[in-house]
Amino acid sequence: MVVANQKGGVGKTTSTVNLAVALAQGGQRVLVVDLDPQGNASTALAVDHRRGTPSSYDMLVDGMPLADAVQQHPDLPGLFVVPATIDLAGAEIELVSVVARESRLKKALAAYPLIGSQDEDRLDYVLIDCPPSLGLLTLNALVAGVEMLIPIQAEYYALEGLGQLIETVEMVKQHLNHELSISTILITMYDARTNLAAGVAEEVREHFKDQVLRTAIPRSVRVSEAPSYGQSVMTYDPGSPGALSYLEAAREMAIKGASA
Ligand code: ADP
Numbered sequence: 001m002v003v004a005n006q007k008g009g010v011g012k013t014t015s016t017v018n019l020a021v022a023l024a025q026g027g028q029r030v031l032v033v034d035l036d037p038q039g040n041a042s043t044a045l046a047v048d049h050r051r052g053t054p055s056s057y058d059m060l061v062d063g064m065p066l067a068d069a070v071q072q073h074p075d076l077p078g079l080f081v082v083p084a085t086i087d088l089a090g091a092e093i094e095l096v097s098v099v100a101r102e103s104r105l106k107k108a109l110a111a112y113p114l115i116g117s118q119d120e121d122r123l124d125y126v127l128i129d130c131p132p133s134l135g136l137l138t139l140n141a142l143v144a145g146v147e148m149l150i151p152i153q154a155e156y157y158a159l160e161g162l163g164q165l166i167e168t169v170e171m172v173k174q175h176l177n178h179e180l181s182i183s184t185i186l187i188t189m190y191d192a193r194t195n196l197a198a199g200v201a202e203e204v205r206e207h208f209k210d211q212v213l214r215t216a217i218p219r220s221v222r223v224s225e226a227p228s229y230g231q232s233v234m235t236y237d238p239g240s241p242g243a244l245s246y247l248e249a250a251r252e253m254a255i256k257g258a259s260a
């Protein structure tokens with residue numbers, strides 16, 4: 001599942017991290033691939049991502065096997081992470097001259113035996129956290145994935161830029177990955193006290209219909225505090241409205257049968 005939206009600060013990383021933890025807590029086996037040079041998902045999931053750590057950069061640019069870059073989450077046995085180091089900042093440019101530059105991630109995932117396998121070490125979900133751009137890193141994710149989750153922040157400019165994102169997805173579908181579909185829209189940072197948020201949510205639901213999860217993630221300080229403790233809100237404050245909403249969103253996703 002590709003978590004993408006070229007707008008920054010809409011909740012891509014927060015949603016990737018919390019959905020991954022929620023799914024893993026529910027007994028699913030989950031891999032998170034951090035494709036954002038800022039490495040925020042790696043920080044929140046408490047995996048090493050200092051420069052020199054085997055990472056998504058090595059996988060994409062140097063062809064390192066996924067098995068050599070993956071780390072086990074320190075607390076959750078079913079959660080695995082390919083971290084992003086700051087080296088990834090150069091990858092957009094370095095990839096330009098690499099053979100089959102847009103399908104490097106697809107190749108790495110395809111060669112990883114636990115994806116799609118049936119045994120107990122299998123992976124049920126792969127979540128790819130994209131950077132806030134439509135460059136080669138996001139393109140790699142769109143070529144590698146089957147389903148796509150677009151987080152939309154419930155605020156005034158929420159729908160701006162979505163047209164461009166959808167055009168890119170259509171282009172990828174036509175030329176590079178026929179299987180890709182926008183299966184899931186998640187409304188984030190929803191503030192129930194404002195008419196504006198309700199209006200945006202309604203507009204999103206009218207436009208994307210069943211693709212939109214019924215659960216919207218409320219704006220909550222607990223959600224934004226959690227990463228500074230190397231935690232998801234799921235463990236930082238499990239009873240908080242943010243954690244409960246991500247749990248519910250993960251349930252909806254599991255029911256919809258999302259997997260790749
Ligand atoms: P993106 O990955 O799309 O750039 P992030 O997930 O990093 O977005 O979120 C942007 C900022 O908003 C972060 O500081 C994050 O902690 C905060 N944030 C995300 N979701 C929520 C929420 N539900 N409530 C409050 N703050 C949030």
Ligand code: MG
Pocket residue numbers: 012013014036040130131
């Ligand atoms: Mg992010």
